[in-house]
Amino acid sequence: MGKKILVTGGTGLVGRGIEFAALSDKREDEEWIFLSSKDCNLTSMDETRKLFEMHKPTHVIHLAAMVGGLFSNLRQNAEFFRVNMLINDSVLNCCREFKVEKLVSCLSTCIFPDKTTYPIDETMVHNGPPHSSNFGYAYAKRMLDVQNHAYRQQYGCQFTSVIPTNIFGPHDNFNLEDSHVIPALIHKCYNAKRDGTAVTVFGSGTPLRQFIYSHDLGRLMVWTLREYTETEPIILSVGEEDEVSIKQVAEVVAKEMGVENLQFDTTKADGQFKKTANNAKLRQYLPDFQFTPFEQAMKESCAWFVENYEKARK
Known part of the structure; x- marks a missing residue:
């Protein structure tokens, strides 16, 4: 019997990366179903049950979440906690009820102390x-790990999770009011090039981050679904040596978008200075995995936004 793989939140940045990876390494015994928020209100247990009854998945990748950038999180910690707890409870409980063979949920490095x-x-x-800036979202995501262990202990469910570092790529959310740093910079540079204006980068540019290209993350999440058997989470990230500053990121984006005038607004919050993650566990499993070079991935991401400006989320 083949696998029927349901991907919640499957039309966003990570879902599109998984779709790209699954199509690039197509297996005849796998049927992939990529869902969007329009398909089901996952905060409702009843609606989620109806969704599972309709599709009868054997495997689930759970990406759906209420997400936002630094400033959205600062404003709505209670809402981020409540909505994400409801979504996760619905999805995990239905995976148990419908005897899903394996569930892979997506966490975030913001869950760390x-x-x-x-x-x-x-x-x-x-x-x-x-970190206090997004504790609502972070605790809701952290609870997924608690739920995975509880469902394994009580019911024997094969539930696990991945922890990607900062993700970017085609199909990102480029909304300037509610996006992460790279898509915001790409959109700002697009507007600046069009209007002949300067680009203002929020913050000092000094914080350090590890960024993973969505196509690389997609390949790693498909591998996790197929091969990874631990309940303990696994960090999916480039190495520590590939950490870059926000200033470096802004300069690469500006170069790809043909913009020269960058300004840094130091009155805006920087958020956490660093969140350096160790990918040694991933390398134990996949020592030869090749990540797309950062500048190449950024080139592809900028080109996608320019080519798809009219239909991009912005």
């Missing part, structure tokens, strides 16, 4: 409170 030593690894998830 704010005060910690670096690099962070999979053993440190619950060692202290997350």
Whole structure:
């Protein structure tokens, strides 16, 4: 019997990356179903049950979440916590009820403690409170790991999770009011090139981040679904040596978009200075995995936005 793989939140940045990877390494025994928020209100247990009854998945990749950038999180911590807890409860409980063989949920590096030593690894998830700027979202995501272990202990469910670092690529959310740093910079540079104006980067540009291209993450998440058997989460990330500053990111985006005038607004918050993650566990499993070079991935991402400006989420 073949696999029927349901992907919640499947039309967003990560879902499109998974779709790209699944099509690039197509298996005859796999049927992939990519869902959007229009297909089901996952905060409703009843609607989620109807969705599972209709599709009868054997495997699930759970990406659906209420997400936003730094400033959205600062304004709506309660809402981010409540909505994401409801979504996760509906999806995990239905995976149990419908006897899904394997569930892979997507976490975030923001779940790690704010005060910690670096690099962070999979053993440190619950060692202290997350950063205060997005604690609602972070705790809701952190609870997915708790739920995975509880469902494994009580029901024997094969539930696990991945922790990607900062993701970017085609099909991102480029809304300037509610997006992460790279899509916001790409959109700002597009507008600046069109209007002949300067680009203002929020913050000092000094924070450090590891970025993973959505196509690379897609390949790794397909591998996780097919091969990874632990309940413990696994960090999916480039190495520590590939960490870059926001200033470096802005300069690469500006170069690809043909913009020269960058300004940094230091009155805006920087968020966490660093969240360096250790990908040693991933490398134990996949020592030869090749990540797309950052500048090449950025070139492809900028080109996609320019070519798809009219239909991009913005």
